[in-house]
Amino acid sequence: METNNFDVIVIGSGISGSWAAKEFTEKGLKTLLLERGRKVEHLKDYPTTNLSPFEFPHLGELTNKVKKENPIASKCYAFREDAMHFFVKDKQHPYQQSKPFDWIRGYQLGGRSITWGRQTQRWSDFDFNGPKKDGFAVDWPIRYPDIAPWYSYVEKYVGISGNKDGLAALPDGEFLPAMEMTIVEKYFKGKMDAAYSDRHVIVGRCAHVTKPTAVHLAQGRGACQARNLCQRGCPFGGYFNSNSTTIPAAQKTGNLTLKTEAVVHSIIYNEEKGRASGVRVIDTLTKEESVFYAKIIFVNAGTLNTNLILLNSKSKRFPNGLGNDHDILGKYVAFHNYRGSITAEFDQYKEYTSEGRRPTNMYIPRFRNLHKQETGFLRGYAVGFKALRKSIIPEGVGASLKNQLIAEKESNWQIKSHIMGETIPREQNRVSLDLNKLDEWGIPALNIDIDYTENEELMLKDYFEQVTEMFEKAGFTNIKTHDSKQSPGLDIHEMGGVRMGNEPQTSLLNNWNQMHLCNNVFVTDGACMTSTGTQNPSLTYMALTARACDYAFKHINEWSEKSVG
Amino acid sequence: MKRRDLLKHVFIVGAATLVLPAYLTSCTSQPRFALSRLKLTRDQELLLTELTDVVIPKTDTPGAKELGVHVFFTKMIDDCFSDEEIMIFEKGMASFELYTLNGKTFISSDKEGKEAFFNSSIVNDLKIKKFLETIKYQVVRGYTCSEYVMTKIIPYQLVPGPFKGVVKVN
Numbered sequence: 127m128e129t130n131n132f133d134v135i136v137i138g139s140g141i142s143g144s145w146a147a148k149e150f151t152e153k154g155l156k157t158l159l160l161e162r163g164r165k166v167e168h169l170k171d172y173p174t175t176n177l178s179p180f181e182f183p184h185l186g187e188l189t190n191k192v193k194k195e196n197p198i199a200s201k202c203y204a205f206r207e208d209a210m211h212f213f214v215k216d217k218q219h220p221y222q223q224s225k226p227f228d229w230i231r232g233y234q235l236g237g238r239s240i241t242w243g244r245q246t247q248r249w250s251d252f253d254f255n256g257p258k259k260d261g262f263a264v265d266w267p268i269r270y271p272d273i274a275p276w277y278s279y280v281e282k283y284v285g286i287s288g289n290k291d292g293l294a295a296l297p298d299g300e301f302l303p304a305m306e307m308t309i310v311e312k313y314f315k316g317k318m319d320a321a322y323s324d325r326h327v328i329v330g331r332c333a334h335v336t337k338p339t340a341v342h343l344a345q346g347r348g349a350c351q352a353r354n355l356c357q358r359g360c361p362f363g364g365y366f367n368s369n370s371t372t373i374p375a376a377q378k379t380g381n382l383t384l385k386t387e388a389v390v391h392s393i394i395y396n397e398e399k400g401r402a403s404g405v406r407v408i409d410t411l412t413k414e415e416s417v418f419y420a421k422i423i424f425v426n427a428g429t430l431n432t433n434l435i436l437l438n439s440k441s442k443r444f445p446n447g448l449g450n451d452h453d454i455l456g457k458y459v460a461f462h463n464y465r466g467s468i469t470a471e472f473d474q475y476k477e478y479t480s481e482g483r484r485p486t487n488m489y490i491p492r493f494r495n496l497h498k499q500e501t502g503f504l505r506g507y508a509v510g511f512k513a514l515r516k517s518i519i520p521e522g523v524g525a526s527l528k529n530q531l532i533a534e535k536e537s538n539w540q541i542k543s544h545i546m547g548e549t550i551p552r553e554q555n556r557v558s559l560d561l562n563k564l565d566e567w568g569i570p571a572l573n574i575d576i577d578y579t580e581n582e583e584l585m586l587k588d589y590f591e592q593v594t595e596m597f598e599k600a601g602f603t604n605i606k607t608h609d610s611k612q613s614p615g616l617d618i619h620e621m622g623g624v625r626m627g628n629e630p631q632t633s634l635l636n637n638w639n640q641m642h643l644c645n646n647v648f649v650t651d652g653a654c655m656t657s658t659g660t661q662n663p664s665l666t667y668m669a670l671t672a673r674a675c676d677y678a679f680k681h682i683n684e685w686s687e688k689s690v691g
Numbered sequence: 692m693k694r695r696d697l698l699k700h701v702f703i704v705g706a707a708t709l710v711l712p713a714y715l716t717s718c719t720s721q722p723r724f725a726l727s728r729l730k731l732t733r734d735q736e737l738l739l740t741e742l743t744d745v746v747i748p749k750t751d752t753p754g755a756k757e758l759g760v761h762v763f764f765t766k767m768i769d770d771c772f773s774d775e776e777i778m779i780f781e782k783g784m785a786s787f788e789l790y791t792l793n794g795k796t797f798i799s800s801d802k803e804g805k806e807a808f809f810n811s812s813i814v815n816d817l818k819i820k821k822f823l824e825t826i827k828y829q830v831v832r833g834y835t836c837s838e839y840v841m842t843k844i845i846p847y848q849l850v851p852g853p854f855k856g857v858v859k860v861n
Contacts, residue, residue, distance in 0.1 A: 178847050180838040189770045190728075306856030336853070352854040482854035519831050523746045523809045528754070531747075531835060532844055536860075 132158040132383065133682070135405055135420040137390045137435065140237025142651040142667040143426030144368035144376070145280070149675035150422075151381035155682075158418055159373075159382060162389035162410060163233030166212075166240065168370040172359030174208045182207050201616055202230045204241050209357040212240050222560055224575035228615035229430065235386055236369040237428060238618070241357045244333045244365050245662035246286050247489065247508075248277050248297045252496055253659035260504050262550050263458065264627040266656045267637035270297065276669040284366040284668065285342050287350075287486075288331030296328075296491040296661075303336045304329040305486050309478040310513035310539045315488075317600045324493045325596065327511065332486040333366035333665075345371050354483035365485065387411050389567055393423060393448055393647065395441035401646045401685065402448070408567040421685040422646050422678050426671070429459075429652035433557050433623040434572045436649075449634050449643040455624060457556040460658045462619040463507070463547030463582045465610050466589050470541040470602035472513065479515050479536060487512040492548075492660045494588065503584035507547040508660040509593060513539050541602050545589040548660050550581055551622050576614045619663055621655035639674040646685045650674050729769040729777055735784055738798055739765060739826075745805045746830040753839060760833035767829065783822030790819050
């Protein structure tokens with residue numbers, strides 16, 4: 127018989143929520159996993175995964191019609207003919223922009239874990255200490271040793287390829303063999319090691335199974351084949367997504383109830399018990415409302431939607447949103463600055479090339495303001511880097527052009543780098559509800575008010591100067607800097623709004639991702655982030671989730687009496 | 692979208708055969724380009740077909756025209772170009788129809804004469820240059836991404852296998 131009572135409710139099936147579902151079901155707890163989008167089953171629902179370019183109507187390109195209908199989504203690099211079915215279309219779920227913000231979403235089982243960039247760098251105490259040291263936000267309530275074992279725990283399961291580089295700013299993890307560097311990437315690394323003591327060119331650590339262990343084989347996953355078509359879903363399970371691993375693992379326990387096409391309207395607060403009792407859910411197709419109850423609630427709806435749900439969870443005790451006594455919910459949202467890129471060329475090593483399509487790049491961990499404040503801006507940036515040869519269109523026309531095309535002539539080495547800059551969480555960078563604008567499920571529209579500051583402009587300028595200098599030292603030519611001026615959001619690294627901290631007056635979550643003022647509700651997606659670091663954040667969300675699940679499970683007796691009032 | 696499992700795909704690549712659409716095998720007076728935004732006269736259809744043949748001609752393997760690349764790329768332009776890009780393309784094409792080298796238009800030139808239009812040191816009209824650059828790019832992409840080339844000439848590696856970073860060029 128269908129029940130409305132569970133031990134745990136997890137809101138959202140993306141990269142963090144599905145970890146919570148796996149952890150709790152494996153611990154024997156009856157868990158309800160709610161997903162607002164449709165069901166996507168590993169392999170079965172990857173319609174484009176085995177298509178060659180000529181099998182697409184437009185070789186993968188977007189049509190003018192699609193671009194016109196999706197001015198926001200079509201800015202995303204992965205929103206193309208082969209993967210646009212995994213993205214929210216602009217018309218489907220509108221939101222308000224006080225300032226331009228490109229909100230890129232994936233409403234389906236597995237969420238954005240299907241299309242994510244798969245870069246998985248650990249944080250260090252240079253990041254966790256940052257807000258306190260530089261005084262720009264509340265202190266993180268945890269330090270690296272608190273999360274390190276949980277990084278290891280999730281890394282072994284996810285499958286992370288990388289080298290043990292021995293860098294304090296980017297701790298080593300549980301690594302499968304790294305992807306290979308090209309000859310010019312090796313050359314550049316050597317040049318940088320000789321020219322600087324603090325600028326390390328490493329292979330980007332990424333969620334790709336380069337050499338499957340027994341854990342990955344048991345998940346039904348095989349080795350990455352360097353197709354670099356990950357955004358379609360991988361027939362080998364070569365990269366990590368929720369659909370191929372955590373969700374099937376949760377299902378296997380028999381303890382999971384999965385509801386797709388079920389959007390959460392709000393969390394219900396029980397005034398007498400002083401904790402949350404359940405969630406109000408709308409069936410997205412029938413618009414029917416149901417209520418589900420549980421002892422523990424994990425909110426993993428994706429940073430901004432997690433903010434939305436909490437803001438919309440109003441009660442007598444919390445008229446301004448769950449746990450929001452001090453008007454901080456929805457504030458201090460930050461992101462990563464990806465505006466800058468630099469291209470260059472290198473005409474040596476022409477007797478070498480590479481084979482296959484590597485699904486990661488090189489990474490230069492943050493080197494600015496690491497040990498001491500040395501610039502006019504706060505914090506720093508990591509640098510992405512790659513050197514590859516490309517096929518070219520030779521000069522002329524006719525038989526000679528044809529023969530050269532068939533001979534697959536390649537360009538000289540093409541160098542490309544980009545910035546991943548830390549941004550400062552500011553009170554003004556916030557999201558709020560527009561109560562006058564309800565969607566078809568009766569949920570208020572989210573208003574997003576987020577902008578760049580002078581700090582990002584100064585940091586961008588420094589990136590241009592420093593990396594140009596590094597390229598010059600390597601003898602690269604035709605060095606060109608480019609500022610895309612892209613809006614915040616397109617980095618798809620939105621973080622914060624429900625930040626962790628030590629004090630209930632200035633933060634919403636404690637050191638276990640538990641709401642200070644409603645202690646059976648946990649937030650372990652990007653919304654919990656106190657600051658942004660310069661690392662791609664998903665690995666940290668997964669580790670925080672597993673850690674919080676362990677804590678919540680050990681304390682479940684605190685909420686153990688029957689939840690239904 | 693077609694849904695295929697991997698094994699099936701590997702089999703298909705292994706056994707791929709070239710099938711040309713019937714409309715390419717005969718020259719008829721029926722309009723061949725089913726377009727909704729880009730406007731082409733019959734003369735312009737012929738012009739694009741001839742341009743395609745000049746950029747990548749038939750040798751011991753089929754040329755771009757034989758592979759229907761002109762039909763393909765006009766469809767790409769029709770579907771994917773912005774309104775402004777279509778307008779620029781149409782204007783460029785109209786100018787090109789009248790443009791002459793050595794007193795002859797492209798269509799009335801012989802083979803060498805036609806190739807000369809793509810020589811940027813001879814042609815200095817920017818609008819014409821831009822138009823021909825677009826044509827060349829579209830033909831090359833349509834050709835290299837055609838099923839025939841991607842299965843018979845330069846097989847597309849759907850599953851390249853582990854990335855090799857340092858490989859000597861042959």
